[in-house]
Amino acid sequence: MSLAPTGRLHVVATPIGNLEDLSPRALRTLREADLIAAEDTRHTQALLSAFGVRGTLVSLHDHNEAEQIDGLLAKLRDGAQIALVSDAGTPLVSDPGFRLVRAAREAGIEVSPVPGACAAIAALSVAGLPSDRFAFEGFLPQKGAARRERLQSLAAEARTLVFYESSHRIDECLVDAAAIFGATRRGVVARELTKRFETVLDGPLGALAARVAADADQRRGEFVVIVEGATGDDADASLALGRRVHALLREHLPPSQAARLAAEISGAPRKKLYEERDAE
Structure with a gap:
């Protein structure tokens, strides 16, 4: 007896403003999806309505993503095609969704990008x-x-x-x-x-x-x-300042803390300041 095929998670980019930027592939994916996981279902419903798409929506945002994962994975294992969208642009770019994508990949479920707009x-x-x-x-x-x-x-x-x-x-x-x-x-x-x-x-x-x-x-x-x-001049000036600050701070603080604070003050790389101290 053959096993039922698993579904697929589609990560779908949507317009950041101009609706004409929704690609034909993205529109087809949204039309064919069994479920659309959306950052804000009201916002996504307006997008779907503009294109005459009737979709089943589920909310997936920063505050509920962890709780939604098990249910979405179960649907994917049962063969569902799920589209993941954010309010605008490419999901996961300063938007929720990476936990679901990671969980799907770890579960052996195919995750497919549908590229498009990104601010x-x-x-x-x-x-x-x-x-x-x-x-x-x-x-x-x-x-x-x-x-x-x-x-x-x-x-x-x-x-x-x-x-x-x-x-x-x-x-x-x-x-x-x-x-x-x-x-x-x-x-x-x-x-x-x-x-x-x-x-x-x-x-x-x-x-x-x-x-x-x-x-x-x-x-x-x-x-x-x-x-x-x-530029090179900017970087050299930051490193010079970092070295001076680091030399002062490490007389009073543990090495790692001195390097961290000197880097924050000067913009110089923390690792470089710390390593230079070890090389002395």
Whole structure:
């Protein structure tokens, strides 16, 4: 007797604004799915209705993902075709879903990507900054001190940096970025990509911060912030500062803690500071 085939989990990208960006394959997958696991079922229902799709929806978000996994895996083992979607763009990119994907793969269930829109990649494609190597950092911490600490840890990063930010904090984010990376470091603010009021601003971080602060319209919507990576001079300056701070801190703190704090203050790589201490 042959065993019933297992189902498949489809990770489906949906539009970030313009509905024409939904691919024919994604639309077919949503039409044929036995179940659609959605970050916000109301949001996804509006998308389905726009295309005349009748689908069975189940909620899957940050607060219930762990509880939903067993039930979804059981359906997949029974042969169900399940589509995983987020509110917009590619699932798992600063959105829920990785726990389900990991559990499905560990269970031997096939997981298939249905590619499409992603705000980070869309912004990077029009930024005019180096894109051969980049670091996606997602959303920065909401609180100012934690946000500045995270930015400081990236000050010497040579790759182009990509962040998501909300309308509530975009002005503070740019002010902090200009202060930590330097007002002359180049950046891009991509707002409401593919939507009616799409804007892409570029220039030195200090000028970008001032422009956004002066225009309330530029503080509305959803944002991708891109920052040019550190040059050799930036990295050398951060490392020099890190070495000085590390030398002072390690007289009073354990080596690992001294290296961590020196890295947070200077933006120099923690591992390099720690290893240099061991080499002395």
